[in-house]
Amino acid sequence: MNQSKDEQWIKEFIRFLQVEKNYSVHTVKSYQRDIDDFCHFMKKHECFSLTEVTYLFVRSYLTYLHELAYARNSVSRKISSMRSLFHYLMREEILTTNVFAETYLPKKAGRLPTFLYEEEMLQLFDAFQGEKPLDKRDRALLELLYATGMRVSECSHLEVEDIDFHIGTVFVTGKGRKERYIPIGSFAVDALKEYIDDARVNILKKGNGETKRLFLNYRGGPLSERSIRTILSKRVKEASLHQHVRPHDLRHSFATHLLNNGADLRVVQELLGHENLSTTQIYTHVTKERLRDVYKNHHPRA
The missing domain is CATH 1.10.150.130 (Tyrosine recombinase, N-terminal domain)
Known part of the structure; x- marks a missing residue:
């Protein structure tokens, strides 16, 4: 060659x-x-x-x-x-x-995205309790991931100033440096306020005190994508959930729960930062599966 x-x-x-x-x-x-x-x-x-x-x-x-x-x-x-x-x-x-x-490309396997049911999300939130600084960080992390559906890479690069508590939004830089604003609900806002005002200040003292990153590791430095996955795995075990949950599953859960509760597909596309609507449409298949399950389990003549 x-x-x-x-x-x-x-x-x-x-x-x-x-x-x-x-x-x-x-x-x-x-x-x-x-x-x-x-x-x-x-x-x-x-x-x-x-x-x-x-x-x-x-x-x-x-x-x-x-x-x-x-x-x-x-x-x-x-x-x-x-x-x-x-x-x-x-x-x-x-x-x-x-x-x-x-060259003909082989058709990709049509796997549906995995997600947690709302009851399972509540069970997971129960595992993210505690009053230590790292407990408050982990709780804010979970609340934000589920509230926004953002990617782990996007979450790990957030800075404190990206959170606007006044209007309840987070500024996210996604793939290809595309920027978007995502609303955050009251649960995530409360968890983030508690983390930033109390826990983050204490964690920051363990480092050089210079980083602007929102989420910090126990040494006071920026929290990596790998660490976010490790934190989630640890908490899932504590919640005794009988499945492997990845951070991306929270993104899938975010989209699925929005559509299940009547959200417009194009709005979900915008929130997820998908360039093409076809990428978002896979979640409509998930909701159809959910409807089928509910029908089979609850209709007397199913």
């Missing part, structure tokens, strides 16, 4: 994703892994440059992925990553054809 040129082109593409596309670190790493995997396949099969990749070679790569028993979603993601790279190389006039654009 013509490594010097290929590596330079890939490096420039990754830079393009970071700067022009404003993709998150996690997303960029995912692209890099997919590209590395394909480059390894090229080397193994003596294809020496990205300019030499043909449609038939791509088909052999697809066959290789299926032989390794990759899930359909994983195969689709890998092909999409390479399609984006080749599209970029065409834009830069390095290639004249995007052979990946002609």
